[in-house]
Amino acid sequence: MIPAAFDYVRATSLDDALARLAAGSGSAKAIAGGQSILPLMKLRLARPELLVDIGRLGELRGVRRLPDGRVAVGALTTYDEMLRDDTLRQYGLLVDALPNIGDVQVRNRGTIGGSIAHADPASDLPAILLALDAEIVARSARDERVIAATSFFEGPFTSVLEPDELITEVRLPGGRDDVASAYRAFEQPASGYSIAAVAAIVGGHDGTRWNFCSVGVTGVGDHPYRASAVEQAVREGAPFDEAAVHASQGQAVASDIHADREYRIHVASVIVRRALEAAAVRLG
Numbered sequence: 001m002i003p004a005a006f007d008y009v010r011a012t013s014l015d016d017a018l019a020r021l022a023a024g025s026g027s028a029k030a031i032a033g034g035q036s037i038l039p040l041m042k043l044r045l046a047r048p049e050l051l052v053d054i055g056r057l058g059e060l061r062g063v064r065r066l067p068d069g070r071v072a073v074g075a076l077t078t079y080d081e082m083l084r085d086d087t088l089r090q091y092g093l094l095v096d097a098l099p100n101i102g103d104v105q106v107r108n109r110g111t112i113g114g115s116i117a118h119a120d121p122a123s124d125l126p127a128i129l130l131a132l133d134a135e136i137v138a139r140s141a142r143d144e145r146v147i148a149a150t151s152f153f154e155g156p157f158t159s160v161l162e163p164d165e166l167i168t169e170v171r172l173p174g175g176r177d178d179v180a181s182a183y184r185a186f187e188q189p190a191s192g193y194s195i196a197a198v199a200a201i202v203g204g205h206d207g208t209r210w211n212f213c214s215v216g217v218t219g220v221g222d223h224p225y226r227a228s229a230v231e232q233a234v235r236e237g238a239p240f241d242e243a244a245v246h247a248s249q250g251q252a253v254a255s256d257i258h259a260d261r262e263y264r265i266h267v268a269s270v271i272v273r274r275a276l277e278a279a280a281v282r283l284g
């Protein structure tokens, strides 16, 4: 398929990119790794008049530890760069997920910022950022704002990001010794996209209950979400298999040729249980 005609410009700096997006008043779009925007353009599901290439803005790339112990991941950091980064090894759920995202090309080109901005309801990183209570930093020519991951995703391919905003970095809370995490997915074998995938973090078991539980789910609803009912049940002492039954509670569960609603609800509860168990095992 051939995309509709468009103009292309390579941004020379972040300010240059932001100015061009602001001037484009909605008809300009950023391109980072191109792993989602280009297929959409070829299918003519996206028809930007101007592509602003941010792919070479070094200031948006890389992982650094912040003075308060948090970890900042630049928006242009690729899956492969995250996979090879020593600082990120402390996040078990990322170590689980990254090697299985897409194929070699997707992992070499696809970026954390692009994945989040694209807001695919079945993307892997959003569930992880939700479970971690990460923050997303968005900048425009007007201002900069910090958005909680839990407030970011709104619907299928829809987020709170404005057309003239760029994600500049993602901030993860510092690793904790008293919690452990895991990521488990059940994928549609042909596309590799998740029918249900779950990022789970547990900690502080006092003999009867877990004091800390955080669960992010993707592939199930119309956007990635926190499974609050599961978290509450686990904190109240429910066994993982009982808590996991609430995996899709309150969600508009997707139904497609690969998994109808009923099947997806069942798979979601199985994967939530597996992710919780895997995280708990890591705590020893």
Ligand SMILES: Cc1cc2nc3c(=O)[nH]c(=O)nc-3n(C[C@H](O)[C@H](O)[C@H](O)COP(=O)(O)OP(=O)(O)OC[C@H]3O[C@@H](n4cnc5c(N)ncnc54)[C@H](O)[C@@H]3O)c2cc1C
Residues within 6 Å of the ligand: 029, 030, 031, 032, 033, 034, 035, 036, 037, 038, 039, 075, 076, 100, 101, 102, 103, 106, 109, 110, 111, 112, 113, 114, 115, 116, 117, 118, 120, 122, 123, 124, 125, 165, 166, 167, 168, 191, 192, 193, 194
């Ligand atoms: C074959 C294939 C398999 C895949 N498998 C998986 C998978 O298993 N799991 C998974 O999660 N994903 C998968 N994906 C999707 C892919 O991981 C991401 O959607 C992609 O990497 C997005 O990053 P990008 O840099 O390529 O974004 P682009 O394609 O360049 O951009 C995507 C969107 O984000 C916007 N954007 C990009 N960067 C920014 C920024 N910094 N600020 C604001 N907006 C921005 C663009 O304007 C565009 O709307 C797959 C994709 C392909 C082609």
